[in-house]
Amino acid sequence: xxxxxxxxxxxxxxxxxxxxxxxxxxxxxxxxxxxxxxxxxxxxxxxxxxxxxxxxxxxxxxxxxxxxxxxxxxxxxxxxxxxxxxxxxxxxxxxxxxxxxxxxxxxxxxxxxxxxxxxxxxxxxxxxxxxxxxxxxxxxxxxxxxxxxxxxxxxxxxxxxxxxxxxxxxxxxxxxxxxxxxxxxxxxxxxxxxxxxxxxxxxxxxxxxxxxxxx
Amino acid sequence: xxxxxxxxxxxxxxxxxxxxxxxxxxxxxxxxxxxxxxxxxxxxxxxxxxxxxxxxxxxxxxxxxxxxxxxxxxxxxxxxxxxxxxxxxxxxxxxxxxxxxxxxxxxxxxxxxxxxxxxxxxxxxxxxxxxxxxxxxxxxxxxxxxxxxxxxxxxxxxxxxxxxxxxxxxxxxxxxxxxxxxxxxxxxxxxxxxxxxxxxxxxxxxxxxxxxxxxxxxxxxxxxxxxxxxxxxxxxxxxxxxxxxxxxxxxxxxxxxxxxxxxxxxxxxxxxxxxxxxxxxxxxxxxxxxxxxxxxxxxxxxxxxxxxxxxxxxxxxxxxxxxxxxxxxxxxxxxxxxxxxxxxxxxxxxxxxxxxxxxxxxxxxxxxxxxxxxxxxxxxxxxxxxxxx
Numbered sequence: 087x088x089x090x091x092x093x094x095x096x097x098x099x100x101x102x103x104x105x106x107x108x109x110x111x112x113x114x115x116x117x118x119x120x121x122x123x124x125x126x127x128x129x130x131x132x133x134x135x136x137x138x139x140x141x142x143x144x145x146x147x148x149x150x151x152x153x154x155x156x157x158x159x160x161x162x163x164x165x166x167x168x169x170x171x172x173x174x175x176x177x178x179x180x181x182x183x184x185x186x187x188x189x190x191x192x193x194x195x196x197x198x199x200x201x202x203x204x205x206x207x208x209x210x211x212x213x214x215x216x217x218x219x220x221x222x223x224x225x226x227x228x229x230x231x232x233x234x235x236x237x238x239x240x241x242x243x244x245x246x247x248x249x250x251x252x253x254x255x256x257x258x259x260x261x262x263x264x265x266x267x268x269x270x271x272x273x274x275x276x277x278x279x280x281x282x283x284x285x286x287x288x289x290x291x292x293x294x295x296x297x298x299x300x301x
Numbered sequence: 302x303x304x305x306x307x308x309x310x311x312x313x314x315x316x317x318x319x320x321x322x323x324x325x326x327x328x329x330x331x332x333x334x335x336x337x338x339x340x341x342x343x344x345x346x347x348x349x350x351x352x353x354x355x356x357x358x359x360x361x362x363x364x365x366x367x368x369x370x371x372x373x374x375x376x377x378x379x380x381x382x383x384x385x386x387x388x389x390x391x392x393x394x395x396x397x398x399x400x401x402x403x404x405x406x407x408x409x410x411x412x413x414x415x416x417x418x419x420x421x422x423x424x425x426x427x428x429x430x431x432x433x434x435x436x437x438x439x440x441x442x443x444x445x446x447x448x449x450x451x452x453x454x455x456x457x458x459x460x461x462x463x464x465x466x467x468x469x470x471x472x473x474x475x476x477x478x479x480x481x482x483x484x485x486x487x488x489x490x491x492x493x494x495x496x497x498x499x500x501x502x503x504x505x506x507x508x509x510x511x512x513x514x515x516x517x518x519x520x521x522x523x524x525x526x527x528x529x530x531x532x533x534x535x536x537x538x539x540x541x542x543x544x545x546x547x548x549x550x551x552x553x554x555x556x557x558x559x560x561x562x563x564x565x566x567x568x569x570x571x572x573x574x575x576x577x578x579x580x581x582x583x584x585x586x587x588x589x590x591x592x593x594x595x596x597x598x599x600x601x602x603x604x605x606x607x608x609x610x611x612x613x614x615x616x617x618x619x620x621x622x623x624x625x626x627x628x629x630x631x632x633x634x635x636x637x638x639x640x641x642x643x644x645x646x647x648x649x650x651x652x653x654x655x656x657x658x659x660x661x662x663x664x665x666x667x668x669x670x671x672x673x674x675x676x677x678x679x680x681x682x683x684x685x686x687x688x689x690x
Contacts, residue, residue: 275588
């Protein structure tokens with residue numbers, strides 16, 4: 087098999103951090119930095135190439151084996167599930183999943199069925215299942231903070247970084263659900279069929295994480 | 302017209318021409334292999350009772366199965382797996398037959414997956430089950446056939462071996478609760494080193510813990526077995542590694558070389574498998590083409606305990622690895638000039654077919670259509686034949 091090792095990067099912030107990490111490892115990423123409209127870009131000497139994609143698509147590409155590796159947030163992994171190796175916590179893109187509601191209003195307690203708004207329906211459902219709570223989960227695509235403010239939901243399950251957006255909308259964290267950071271994922275078959283170059287790349291990333299140069 | 306009249310359900314598709322030709326090629330090749338190794342074909346129903354698939358040792362979750370009900374309201378499923386029904390047969394109609402039983406199948410299974418993930422719900426599997434042979438010879442027989450199945454279909458294949466006994470021994474040595482054990486298993490299966498380390502931090506630093514920590518990395522060549530033995534060989538771990546070593550050596554003696562790999566972190570269906578676990582991969586295909594292993598507990602759940610080992614090949618993935626067979630048959634169109642010559646034209650076509658020539662009926666064609674045909678033809682008039690170049 088002759089095609090280069092293909093790595094899918096989550097567009098945006100994670101992409102920048104990943105490129106910085108790869109550059110710290112000595113990979114020439116100028117093609118990614120000056121990408122224009124191209125979708126598949128060579129990295130270094132061309133033995134690696136990268137694809138830029140939305141987070142959920144990174145998982146899909148890796149799971150289906152059209153990309154060997156991927157860099158994607160734990161939030162997407164938790165929401166999408168799937169079959170692949172999750173080999174390394176890259177340490178950047180740190181944030182957390184949290185349950186948040188209107189500040190000063192108790193959430194737990196009472197016998198009413200709570201309504202939860204979230205972009206991450208599976209994460210929200212799994213969280214409340216673990217708590218043995220029967221809730222209605224409503225899928226909201228953007229600005230989930232609006233839902234409790236407008237009275238659509240009692241609380242939200244969402245990604246929280248600094249908490250500023252919550253605060254500005256009169257919301258507060260009720261409980262943290264999980265820590266999130268960027269992960270390096272690997273296709274199951276690629277790991278076996280192209281072990282050496284992939285393992286070398288994983289090891290290099292691990293060195294970068296340990297060196298702390300990318301956080 | 303309803304939109305659903307025009308399409309097939311998510312995860313299913315119509316398969317046309319070359320796809321069918323490739324499937325036939327792959328099927329014929331594997332059938333020939335299994336039959337010439339003394340395996341006999343069985344076909345099980347597409348509809349089975351739900352209860353068949355929900356015994357204690359079976360791990361296919363209910364949400365993966367297509368369910369329906371029979372006239373008495375009993376829950377039924379579309380066959381989600383080929384091995385479980387065969388285990389059912391061994392305790393039923395094949396009960397008391399001389400062992401080992403050598404059985405093979407080539408049939409479809411249906412599994413439910415969330416839509417939009419590109420997963421196929423209906424897939425064609427072919428595979429073998431060797432029932433009643435619990436020793437090294439049985440393992441070797443099944444592994445040899447697995448390797449041969451892969452080798453027949455692609456030069457670029459890898460066969461991967463694991464023995465679930467190693468992982469089970471490590472978890473046993475941890476002496477932890479079921480939920481923690483399951484989380485550890487999941488972290489090993491997904492090679493999630495970070496999560497695994499977090500989970501193991503709660504345990505004292507014993508050989509078993511060190512081995513578990515390294516388990517996701519224990520894949521590669523025979524050095525893996527030495528590394529594993531050095532880390533931990535208590536409980537059943539030693540036996541598991543010994544069996545792995547013997548089967549690996551056997552496959553090396555067959556000349557398989559680098560095509561055989563070991564991965565002691567292959568801990569997918571830990572409830573179901575009891576010994577060797579195998580996966581087969583083809584270059585360029587992102588999911589396992591072959592999977593199987595030893596499942597000595599399954600037959601017992603149907604009332605007749607037998608050791609058993611087997612594997613299944615995903616025929617659609619396998620078909621991607623082969624080229625469509627070249628169509629080398631000559632094609633001739635045979636046309637009767639009028640109804641009076643229909644019988645003569647049919648007889649002519651039969652003669653051609655007997656000679657291995659493809660003879661296509663062109664009786665209903667108009668003069669223009671007949672002239673426009675690309676290849677040679679035979680025009681049959683009431684009393685003579687006219688061969689067109």
